[in-house]
Amino acid sequence: MPKNLEKMDLMKLMNRFHSEDACRDILEKLRWPDGVTCPRCDSKQIRNSYTRNQYDCGSCGYQFSITSGTIFHDTHLPLPKWFVAIHLIIESRKGMSANQMKRILGVSYKTAWYLCHRIREAMTVDSPIPLSKIVEVDETWVGGKKKNVGHGYKWNKTIVAGAIERGGEARLQVLDDRTREVLHGFIKKYVADNAEAIYTDDWLAYKGIENGDTKHETVNHSAEEWVRGDVHTNYVENIWSLLKRSLVGSYHKVSKKHLEAYLDELEWRFNNRNNPYLFRDTLLKLIKSDNLEYKRLVNA
Numbered sequence: 001m002p003k004n005l006e007k008m009d010l011m012k013l014m015n016r017f018h019s020e021d022a023c024r025d026i027l028e029k030l031r032w033p034d035g036v037t038c039p040r041c042d043s044k045q046i047r048n049s050y051t052r053n054q055y056d057c058g059s060c061g062y063q064f065s066i067t068s069g070t071i072f073h074d075t076h077l078p079l080p081k082w083f084v085a086i087h088l089i090i091e092s093r094k095g096m097s098a099n100q101m102k103r104i105l106g107v108s109y110k111t112a113w114y115l116c117h118r119i120r121e122a123m124t125v126d127s128p129i130p131l132s133k134i135v136e137v138d139e140t141w142v143g144g145k146k147k148n149v150g151h152g153y154k155w156n157k158t159i160v161a162g163a164i165e166r167g168g169e170a171r172l173q174v175l176d177d178r179t180r181e182v183l184h185g186f187i188k189k190y191v192a193d194n195a196e197a198i199y200t201d202d203w204l205a206y207k208g209i210e211n212g213d214t215k216h217e218t219v220n221h222s223a224e225e226w227v228r229g230d231v232h233t234n235y236v237e238n239i240w241s242l243l244k245r246s247l248v249g250s251y252h253k254v255s256k257k258h259l260e261a262y263l264d265e266l267e268w269r270f271n272n273r274n275n276p277y278l279f280r281d282t283l284l285k286l287i288k289s290d291n292l293e294y295k296r297l298v299n300a
Protein backbone atom coordinates (compact mmCIF):
# COMPACT_ATOMS: atom_id res chain seq x y z
CA MET A 1 0.00 0.00 0.00
CA PRO A 2 1.44 3.42 -0.92
CA LYS A 3 2.76 5.41 2.01
CA ASN A 4 1.87 8.82 3.39
CA LEU A 5 -1.68 8.89 2.14
CA GLU A 6 -3.28 9.73 5.45
CA LYS A 7 -5.29 12.87 5.87
CA MET A 8 -3.95 15.64 3.67
CA ASP A 9 -5.04 19.24 3.45
CA LEU A 10 -5.74 20.69 0.05
CA MET A 11 -2.33 22.39 -0.28
CA LYS A 12 -0.46 19.19 0.50
CA LEU A 13 -2.63 17.29 -1.90
CA MET A 14 -2.06 19.80 -4.70
CA ASN A 15 1.68 19.80 -4.10
CA ARG A 16 1.92 16.06 -4.09
CA PHE A 17 -0.39 15.38 -7.02
CA HIS A 18 0.49 18.35 -9.18
CA SER A 19 1.10 16.38 -12.40
CA GLU A 20 -0.47 13.61 -14.47
CA ASP A 21 2.54 11.44 -13.71
CA ALA A 22 2.25 11.85 -9.95
CA CYS A 23 -1.44 10.93 -10.11
CA ARG A 24 -0.88 7.99 -12.44
CA ASP A 25 1.87 6.69 -10.21
CA ILE A 26 -0.37 6.51 -7.15
CA LEU A 27 -3.25 5.04 -9.15
CA GLU A 28 -0.93 2.33 -10.48
CA LYS A 29 0.16 1.39 -6.96
CA LEU A 30 -3.43 1.27 -5.76
CA ARG A 31 -4.80 -0.64 -8.74
CA TRP A 32 -1.96 -3.13 -9.03
CA PRO A 33 -0.24 -3.39 -5.62
CA ASP A 34 1.53 -6.58 -6.81
CA GLY A 35 2.67 -5.17 -10.14
CA VAL A 36 0.90 -4.17 -13.34
CA THR A 37 -1.52 -6.87 -14.50
CA CYS A 38 -3.27 -7.15 -17.85
CA PRO A 39 -7.00 -6.43 -17.33
CA ARG A 40 -7.85 -8.85 -20.14
CA CYS A 41 -5.74 -11.94 -19.45
CA ASP A 42 -4.20 -11.31 -16.00
CA SER A 43 -0.68 -11.65 -17.35
CA LYS A 44 2.10 -9.82 -15.57
CA GLN A 45 4.35 -9.71 -18.64
CA ILE A 46 3.76 -6.06 -19.29
CA ARG A 47 5.81 -3.64 -21.35
CA ASN A 48 5.56 -0.17 -20.07
CA SER A 49 5.66 3.01 -22.11
CA TYR A 50 5.55 5.87 -19.65
CA THR A 51 5.83 8.53 -22.28
CA ARG A 52 2.65 7.38 -23.98
CA ASN A 53 0.92 6.42 -20.72
CA GLN A 54 0.44 2.97 -22.10
CA TYR A 55 1.06 -0.63 -21.15
CA ASP A 56 1.39 -3.47 -23.66
CA CYS A 57 0.54 -6.99 -22.58
CA GLY A 58 3.28 -9.42 -23.61
CA SER A 59 0.85 -12.36 -23.56
CA CYS A 60 -2.26 -11.19 -25.36
CA GLY A 61 -1.08 -7.97 -26.95
CA TYR A 62 -3.74 -5.84 -25.25
CA GLN A 63 -2.84 -2.18 -24.92
CA PHE A 64 -4.18 -0.37 -21.90
CA SER A 65 -3.59 2.56 -19.58
CA ILE A 66 -3.87 2.98 -15.84
CA THR A 67 -7.36 4.39 -16.28
CA SER A 68 -8.67 1.82 -18.81
CA GLY A 69 -11.93 0.29 -17.66
CA THR A 70 -12.11 2.49 -14.57
CA ILE A 71 -14.22 5.47 -13.68
CA PHE A 72 -11.39 7.74 -14.87
CA HIS A 73 -11.44 6.23 -18.33
CA ASP A 74 -12.00 8.46 -21.32
CA THR A 75 -11.79 11.61 -19.29
CA HIS A 76 -10.48 14.81 -20.79
CA LEU A 77 -10.08 16.31 -17.38
CA PRO A 78 -6.53 16.30 -16.06
CA LEU A 79 -6.04 13.84 -13.21
CA PRO A 80 -4.86 16.56 -10.77
CA LYS A 81 -8.30 18.18 -11.15
CA TRP A 82 -9.94 14.84 -10.48
CA PHE A 83 -7.89 14.51 -7.31
CA VAL A 84 -8.88 17.97 -6.10
CA ALA A 85 -12.52 17.20 -6.87
CA ILE A 86 -12.36 13.98 -4.84
CA HIS A 87 -10.76 15.80 -1.94
CA LEU A 88 -13.42 18.52 -1.99
CA ILE A 89 -16.27 16.02 -2.08
CA ILE A 90 -15.01 13.90 0.80
CA GLU A 91 -13.92 16.83 2.96
CA SER A 92 -16.97 19.02 2.60
CA ARG A 93 -19.38 18.11 5.33
CA LYS A 94 -22.38 19.14 3.33
CA GLY A 95 -21.26 17.92 -0.07
CA MET A 96 -20.43 19.82 -3.24
CA SER A 97 -22.80 20.93 -5.94
CA ALA A 98 -21.85 20.82 -9.59
CA ASN A 99 -22.01 24.62 -9.58
CA GLN A 100 -19.47 24.95 -6.78
CA MET A 101 -17.25 22.40 -8.48
CA LYS A 102 -17.51 24.27 -11.77
CA ARG A 103 -16.34 27.51 -10.17
CA ILE A 104 -13.51 25.96 -8.14
CA LEU A 105 -12.06 23.83 -10.92
CA GLY A 106 -12.74 26.21 -13.78
CA VAL A 107 -14.56 23.64 -15.88
CA SER A 108 -17.90 23.65 -17.66
CA TYR A 109 -21.07 22.87 -15.73
CA LYS A 110 -21.52 19.68 -17.72
CA THR A 111 -18.03 18.48 -16.86
CA ALA A 112 -18.48 19.38 -13.19
CA TRP A 113 -21.84 17.64 -13.03
CA TYR A 114 -20.50 14.50 -14.64
CA LEU A 115 -17.46 14.54 -12.38
CA CYS A 116 -19.53 14.87 -9.20
CA HIS A 117 -21.78 12.03 -10.30
CA ARG A 118 -18.93 9.73 -11.22
CA ILE A 119 -17.28 10.26 -7.88
CA ARG A 120 -20.55 9.89 -6.04
CA GLU A 121 -21.33 6.68 -7.90
CA ALA A 122 -18.10 5.15 -6.66
CA MET A 123 -19.10 5.81 -3.06
CA THR A 124 -21.78 3.13 -3.13
CA VAL A 125 -21.08 0.20 -0.84
CA ASP A 126 -22.41 -2.95 -2.47
CA SER A 127 -22.76 -5.31 0.47
CA PRO A 128 -22.75 -3.26 3.64
CA ILE A 129 -22.25 -5.03 6.97
CA PRO A 130 -25.52 -5.42 8.93
CA LEU A 131 -25.90 -2.94 11.78
CA SER A 132 -25.92 -4.39 15.28
CA LYS A 133 -26.01 -3.46 18.98
CA ILE A 134 -28.39 -0.51 19.37
CA VAL A 135 -29.83 0.73 16.11
CA GLU A 136 -31.98 3.82 15.65
CA VAL A 137 -34.38 3.81 12.71
CA ASP A 138 -36.41 6.72 11.42
CA GLU A 139 -37.82 8.07 8.20
CA THR A 140 -38.11 11.59 6.88
CA TRP A 141 -39.48 13.58 3.96
CA VAL A 142 -37.08 15.24 1.57
CA GLY A 143 -37.87 17.80 -1.11
CA GLY A 144 -40.35 20.57 -1.17
CA LYS A 145 -43.58 21.76 -2.56
CA LYS A 146 -43.57 22.32 -6.22
CA LYS A 147 -45.68 24.67 -8.23
CA ASN A 148 -48.36 22.79 -9.97
CA VAL A 149 -50.62 23.56 -12.84
CA GLY A 150 -54.16 24.01 -11.68
CA HIS A 151 -54.73 24.24 -7.97
CA GLY A 152 -51.81 25.86 -6.19
CA TYR A 153 -49.11 23.53 -5.02
CA LYS A 154 -48.44 19.88 -5.30
CA TRP A 155 -46.34 18.12 -2.69
CA ASN A 156 -43.28 16.69 -4.25
CA LYS A 157 -41.60 14.96 -1.36
CA THR A 158 -39.66 11.77 -1.21
CA ILE A 159 -39.37 9.46 1.78
CA VAL A 160 -35.93 8.55 3.02
CA ALA A 161 -35.36 5.91 5.66
CA GLY A 162 -32.28 5.82 7.84
CA ALA A 163 -30.78 3.34 10.29
CA ILE A 164 -27.76 4.08 12.44
CA GLU A 165 -25.86 1.89 14.82
CA ARG A 166 -24.96 4.00 17.83
CA GLY A 167 -21.29 4.90 17.54
CA GLY A 168 -21.17 3.11 14.21
CA GLU A 169 -22.33 3.32 10.64
CA ALA A 170 -25.47 4.60 8.98
CA ARG A 171 -27.58 3.25 6.11
CA LEU A 172 -29.89 5.46 4.09
CA GLN A 173 -32.37 4.62 1.38
CA VAL A 174 -35.16 6.16 -0.66
CA LEU A 175 -38.47 4.40 0.02
CA ASP A 176 -41.67 4.28 -2.02
CA ASP A 177 -43.84 4.67 1.07
CA ARG A 178 -43.66 4.20 4.81
CA THR A 179 -45.92 1.24 5.23
CA ARG A 180 -45.17 -1.64 7.56
CA GLU A 181 -44.08 -3.86 4.69
CA VAL A 182 -41.63 -1.33 3.28
CA LEU A 183 -40.15 -0.23 6.62
CA HIS A 184 -39.79 -3.79 7.89
CA GLY A 185 -38.09 -4.66 4.61
CA PHE A 186 -35.65 -1.77 5.05
CA ILE A 187 -34.81 -2.86 8.61
CA LYS A 188 -34.37 -6.52 7.66
CA LYS A 189 -32.04 -5.49 4.86
CA TYR A 190 -29.71 -3.39 6.99
CA VAL A 191 -30.05 -4.50 10.61
CA ALA A 192 -28.63 -7.77 11.92
CA ASP A 193 -31.16 -10.35 13.13
CA ASN A 194 -29.46 -10.42 16.51
CA ALA A 195 -29.11 -6.67 17.05
CA GLU A 196 -29.62 -5.81 20.71
CA ALA A 197 -32.36 -3.23 20.18
CA ILE A 198 -34.12 -1.13 17.57
CA TYR A 199 -35.26 2.34 18.67
CA THR A 200 -37.92 4.13 16.64
CA ASP A 201 -40.68 6.62 17.15
CA ASP A 202 -44.21 5.41 17.68
CA TRP A 203 -45.18 5.23 14.00
CA LEU A 204 -47.42 2.16 13.83
CA ALA A 205 -45.66 0.61 10.87
CA TYR A 206 -42.64 -0.20 13.06
CA LYS A 207 -44.76 -2.46 15.28
CA GLY A 208 -43.68 -6.08 15.41
CA ILE A 209 -40.10 -5.50 14.30
CA GLU A 210 -38.75 -7.12 17.48
CA ASN A 211 -37.74 -10.78 17.65
CA GLY A 212 -36.31 -13.19 20.24
CA ASP A 213 -32.91 -11.47 20.12
CA THR A 214 -33.88 -7.91 19.36
CA LYS A 215 -36.13 -5.72 21.45
CA HIS A 216 -38.04 -2.80 20.02
CA GLU A 217 -38.35 0.40 22.05
CA THR A 218 -40.20 3.50 20.97
CA VAL A 219 -40.41 7.13 21.96
CA ASN A 220 -43.85 8.58 21.65
CA HIS A 221 -43.22 11.57 19.41
CA SER A 222 -46.91 12.19 18.92
CA ALA A 223 -47.15 12.76 22.69
CA GLU A 224 -44.09 15.05 22.65
CA GLU A 225 -41.90 12.41 24.22
CA TRP A 226 -38.42 12.62 22.69
CA VAL A 227 -36.19 10.82 25.16
CA ARG A 228 -36.97 8.07 27.66
CA GLY A 229 -33.82 7.00 29.44
CA ASP A 230 -31.54 5.66 26.75
CA VAL A 231 -34.33 5.41 24.23
CA HIS A 232 -34.29 8.14 21.61
CA THR A 233 -33.63 8.64 17.91
CA ASN A 234 -31.34 11.66 18.18
CA TYR A 235 -28.49 10.14 16.20
CA VAL A 236 -30.56 9.37 13.16
CA GLU A 237 -32.19 12.79 13.46
CA ASN A 238 -28.74 14.37 13.35
CA ILE A 239 -28.29 12.65 10.01
CA TRP A 240 -31.54 14.20 8.81
CA SER A 241 -30.36 17.68 9.67
CA LEU A 242 -27.07 16.98 7.91
CA LEU A 243 -28.96 15.71 4.87
CA LYS A 244 -31.34 18.65 4.81
CA ARG A 245 -28.58 21.21 5.20
CA SER A 246 -26.68 19.62 2.36
CA LEU A 247 -29.73 19.56 0.14
CA VAL A 248 -30.44 23.20 0.85
CA GLY A 249 -26.85 24.39 0.77
CA SER A 250 -25.35 22.44 -2.06
CA TYR A 251 -28.04 20.96 -4.20
CA HIS A 252 -30.56 23.55 -5.18
CA LYS A 253 -32.80 21.01 -6.74
CA VAL A 254 -32.58 17.35 -6.12
CA SER A 255 -34.31 14.93 -8.39
CA LYS A 256 -35.57 11.70 -6.96
CA LYS A 257 -33.45 9.71 -9.37
CA HIS A 258 -30.25 11.20 -8.00
CA LEU A 259 -31.28 11.35 -4.36
CA GLU A 260 -30.15 7.78 -3.81
CA ALA A 261 -26.68 8.76 -5.02
CA TYR A 262 -26.61 11.78 -2.68
CA LEU A 263 -27.55 9.46 0.16
CA ASP A 264 -24.70 7.11 -0.74
CA GLU A 265 -22.31 10.03 -0.71
CA LEU A 266 -23.51 11.23 2.67
CA GLU A 267 -23.31 7.70 4.01
CA TRP A 268 -19.77 7.26 2.70
CA ARG A 269 -18.58 10.48 4.35
CA PHE A 270 -20.43 9.78 7.58
CA ASN A 271 -19.28 6.18 7.87
CA ASN A 272 -15.70 7.22 7.22
CA ARG A 273 -15.77 10.22 9.54
CA ASN A 274 -12.92 8.79 11.62
CA ASN A 275 -10.99 7.23 8.75
CA PRO A 276 -7.66 9.05 8.25
CA TYR A 277 -7.23 7.19 4.93
CA LEU A 278 -10.48 8.35 3.41
CA PHE A 279 -8.82 9.93 0.37
CA ARG A 280 -6.86 6.76 -0.38
CA ASP A 281 -9.91 4.57 0.19
CA THR A 282 -12.01 6.74 -2.09
CA LEU A 283 -9.33 6.55 -4.79
CA LEU A 284 -9.35 2.78 -4.37
CA LYS A 285 -13.10 2.68 -4.89
CA LEU A 286 -12.79 4.90 -7.96
CA ILE A 287 -10.02 2.87 -9.54
CA LYS A 288 -12.04 -0.30 -8.98
CA SER A 289 -15.37 1.09 -10.19
CA ASP A 290 -16.45 0.61 -13.74
CA ASN A 291 -16.61 3.56 -16.02
CA LEU A 292 -19.97 5.17 -15.71
CA GLU A 293 -21.20 6.03 -19.11
CA TYR A 294 -22.67 9.45 -19.55
CA LYS A 295 -25.75 8.09 -21.27
CA ARG A 296 -26.51 5.63 -18.52
CA LEU A 297 -26.13 8.39 -15.97
CA VAL A 298 -28.50 10.82 -17.60
CA ASN A 299 -31.03 8.10 -18.36
CA ALA A 300 -30.86 6.55 -14.91
Ligand SMILES: [Zn+2]
Nearest residue numbers: 038041057060
Ligand atom coordinates in the same frame (compact mmCIF):
# COMPACT_ATOMS: atom_id res chain seq x y z
ZN1 LIG B 1 -3.07 -9.68 -21.69
